[in-house]
Amino acid sequence: MTLPRSAGRQMKLFHLESPLLQRLGGEFFQGLPSSPGVYFFFASKAGNDLLYIGQSGDLKARLTSYRHVTPEKNARRTLRLVQRTQRIEWRACATPAEAVELERVLLLEYRPPFNRAGVWQGEPWWLRVEPGEERLQLALSRQPEGIGPLPSGFRHALGSLVRCLYRSLHPEHSLAEFPLGVFQHRFPLQIVLPVPQTRVAEVTEMIHGYVSGEVARLEPWLTALLAWPQELERMTWEEEVEALKRFAKKLGKEPLGVS
Known part of the structure; x- marks a missing residue:
């Protein structure tokens, strides 16, 4: 069964301004490199409460896109991720292939809750x-x-x-x-x-x-x-x-x- 979405209800979770822009500031996004790399979303401003690991061939373009997450365009899972994220870190890589491999290794090690089950192989x-x-x-x-x-x-x-x-x-x-x-x-x-x-x-x-x-x-x-x-x-x-x-x-x- 697919639960009905209520755009009006979901909109209550978001201000007109991006939650990530409010928390991190415009300078954070302006300072991101346009290079391959792996990025990390955390649930607090300090600590190891990792929510999500992703990779991109262009860190600046990918992370900046999270500023424009809306209930009309994005899945509820993504909305919840953005709403809970308090800190973003990133690690640059030399090539896109290196970023893909690093993400694979880190997913296997940390298995963050917002990465979908099945993206890694684990023991039973x-x-x-x-x-x-x-x-x-x-x-x-x-x-x-x-x-x-x-x-x-x-x-x-x-x-x-x-x-x-x-x-x-x-x-x-x-x-x-x-x-x-x-x-x-x-x-x-x-x-x-x-x-x-x-x-x-x-x-x-x-x-x-x-x-x-x-x-x-x-x-x-x-x-x-x-x-x-x-x-x-x-x-x-x-x-x-x-x-x-x-x-x-x-x-x-x-x-x-x-x-």
Whole structure:
């Protein structure tokens, strides 16, 4: 299913002036070299919270183009990337071929969340789901134990699944009350998910079902999130549900029939 776009709603995310121009200033874009290279988008003004890696034969032309991102012309994913970017760095290369190769190596090493799954080849994952008293412990590993093998992009899909499940289980909590690390760009390899004791078995079955392609029990939960009353948060759940649908399709099993 393709969710309908609301240009009016998306426009609220942007000022008339480019968000990147506001944050970085015109001098930043004027000083970029017109040479091949690799560029990096970060979510804060300092730190290693990398969002995206790209490459271009002309860094100045490519990065300047991000100043003109609009809801009418660009995908929602690109809009979200620009809105979250607080810092851009770049590394010049001698040739376009060198830039392409450097991007390939760095994508494999860092796997930023806004680079689409499948642009790199990675090792498979295995997932362990361990029920406990009023909790589930989830653990991702490269070791063949638990559910697997799962595609290399499963780490991101698991993050979307956990966030959706937690919101459905705890509608009274603010996003700030979600478990520590659940909104990290690289989802933790281990996390404890608080679950009411009466629903531990149900949530365990839904996680197993999603991974195995038996998704019917999960669909009503996701459908409810798409009708979340707060508009800005609802946009978050729309993105998360789309991510889950894409991964279910990638598994080649029963698709998510969420509408």
